[in-house]
Amino acid sequence: MTHAGIPELPAALWRNPEPKRSYDVVIVGAGGHGLATAHYLAKNHGITNVAVLERGWLAGGNMARNTTIIRSNYLWDESAAIYEHALRLWEGLEDDLGMPILFDQRGVLNLAHSLQDVREGVRRVEANVLNGVDAQWLTPDEVREVCPIVNTSPDLRYPVLGATYQPRAGIAKHDYVAWGFARRADAAGVDLIQDCEVTGFTTDGDRVTGVSTSRGDIAAGKVALCAAGHTSVLADQLGLRLPLQSHPLQALVSELLEPVHPTVVMSNAVHVYVSQAHKGELVMGAGVDSYNGYGQRGAFHIIERQMAAAVELFPVFARAHLLRTWGGIVDVSPDASPIVGLTPYAGLYLNCGWGTGGFKATPGVGWCMAHTIAHDEPHPHNAPFTLERFTTGALIDEHGAAAVAH
């Protein structure tokens, strides 16, 4: 243990190889999803002639920018299944990766501020329980027991009328998670290649046969897109149109404080969510900026609204200093659920549309993507999350449980 309980890591985590001219599988994007996919391709399917190509630095996209909230209290059966699969993997991930990831199951509260919020929350708790997901409905007094610094006074403009509570939910140290997956994949023989931007694809009829990159063409038996907010930019190169819109999403941290905040609190109605990082910063997120954007920064008025909500809900934060803010680019789908699976192109696999909430899915989606790639067929957990659902109408509407306005 070194600084405030943050464990030290090995000095070298992965090799930095030159790209080979051909791989069995090329994964585009070394965020958590791409790295987890590589890990489970090796571990579950013995597929190791794999490259993960990253245009920037490893896990420097949304993986480095997110607020690390992990939970599985989604409404629909399809979502509960894939997020709960992920949560179970999180519970054993330190052992699997052989590295600390500071996964801390401190519980998540989703606050209700109106009668409609209460009804929606109670409905979600019932649905969660039927799906084997731990969930409880808490009264305002019970909310105060779990998190004493939440202002439960009835005099608030948006009073706290109750909350859903998932005790097994929590946070993890995002960088360590990415590096843990990277280290394991690297040890299994996967090439992690940074500073290598994919600019297009090579095709043979309706089969994708490789990628063009800033470091030359690379042939691939199979290509998996794990590029988060930039997925539609890539798919455009194939004339493949996706039902995605990319938005800036911001977060910020305060200075370091003594431990004051024991859990994670989210509020969909007043657009703020807060946890306290292991070192002591308050980590806060907001809703997405309304407009499309790729600039990795957001508008100041979003921060202003977020701070107003935070200070009303947590009067104790009123004098905390804001240390820094940043933005990521998230790809939002029309039903606020991801798109994971096959495409009209043979050998091309999609993993996108996770919007504001894909960190929590990292091990689960990596597991399912690896299965999809290895068997050329979706895993039962990602089978419902097809591109076709926008035509068939089998949408998985999770706007209510996504817990961030978008």
Add this chain to the structure above:
Amino acid sequence: MQLIECPWCGPREEVEFHYGGQAHVAYPADPATLTDEEWARYLFFRDNPKGTFAERWQHAAGCRRWFNAVRDTATYRFQAVYRPDEPRPEI
């Protein structure tokens, strides 16, 4: 926060505006003949370019009128604003 030019009111602060997504998406001319695939395209699929994008905005806290803008989604810079009955300007 940036100033956005309403074609009727002039430059106003961003908080006065509401975003409406891609511009020039026409309602289907003959809706009864559309296939499921064509309905899906109309309802759910929009362009998502990194760069120049023609989109709709409403001056919600001002004159409440809709207008179109050409904006760069990488820099967020507005390149043109124009009224709904005007054609998309060449940039």
